[in-house]
Amino acid sequence: MARGVQGLARVAVVVRAGAAPLWWCGVFAAGIGVLVPGLTGRRIGVWAGAALFLVAAAVTAVRGRRRFTELGRGAVRAGKHDVLQDRAVTVRAWRRGHRRWLSAAFFAALGASFAVPAAGGMLLAGCGAGLWLKAAWLGRRERAGDALLWVRVDWLDRRGGRPAGRTVKAYRSTGIAAGDAAPGGSRRRAAALV
Template identity: 60%
Template sequence: MGRGAYALARVAVMVRTAALWCWWLGAIAAFAGAFVPGFTGRTIGLVAGAALFLVAAATAFLVHRRRYTELENGATRAAKTVILQDRRVTARAWLRARRWWLLLALTLAVASSLAAPAAGGMLLAGLGAGLWAKAVAIGRWERRNEALLWVRPEWASRRGPAGRDVKSYLTTGPVAGDARPGGARRRAVSAAR
């Protein structure tokens, strides 16, 4: 892994942040789209949206599942010299890198309501639900193994925490950092590893 200090970001926080933004933007787009009559009509749009929600949730959960499993099983212990990013810093960096994509997704989801009301928003919300389930699965692994999964942020910046640029995950003890297993905010912050 190299000598000297370097930063690490929580894998679960990255996935959870993506889930949160996709879910809320999708919910906003679906709510706004429900008031648009649309080409297909509200009933068909909502039924199609429900189907798209389920497909998107399953797809988001299953995409890169094997890669996540490989990285989890191959994770090694982090050195004492690493700098652990705060949960807020990781979430802010993720958002800053993808804000224009999120804005485009919201715009397309709202605009798609002209064809099928609420369907695009429900698709986006489904992606969020699938990513949330993925963060929960990562949290289960972390609890079961009593270790938290971390990744170097520069490796995950372009293609995410399971992309081809990610060489490996690193682990710390279960109380490291300011986020619980699965990426949720920890009530009492502890710096111990």
């Protein structure tokens, strides 16, 4: 890239990128795991899994909110030469960078089913649900501030991933209509693009 030009990825899209893979890995692992009687029995496993799901969703949804708020409050307007990364590119980069981790988490959740059926899968699904909740929270903040939040791509680690990590110094902002993702990181509806 030319000097002064920065690639920017949507903060909410990076947060949301892990939600679907974690959710579906968790659902599949829980579905397969419930077929195994395990050491504790299915009933205890499912109840333990439900508790883990709720705790994981809550913790994931609220973790790091202060840092997101601080960075969002100090966001400066993106320059006219900044390049806004497409939603699909951001999601693909995150998922490629986390493939091994997601596979390991899936197999660990399956393995845990031999002890506590379905609990590991429900924990993973809870993390995915928490990321959706966090992205929705970011979307509400973006709508309230009438500005979308972006992070420099080179400040994200090479796996595509922590939009509020230590390497991130500040966010950039644009108008609410910029880019191809709606507030919260979801796809824009076709009618909104016209």
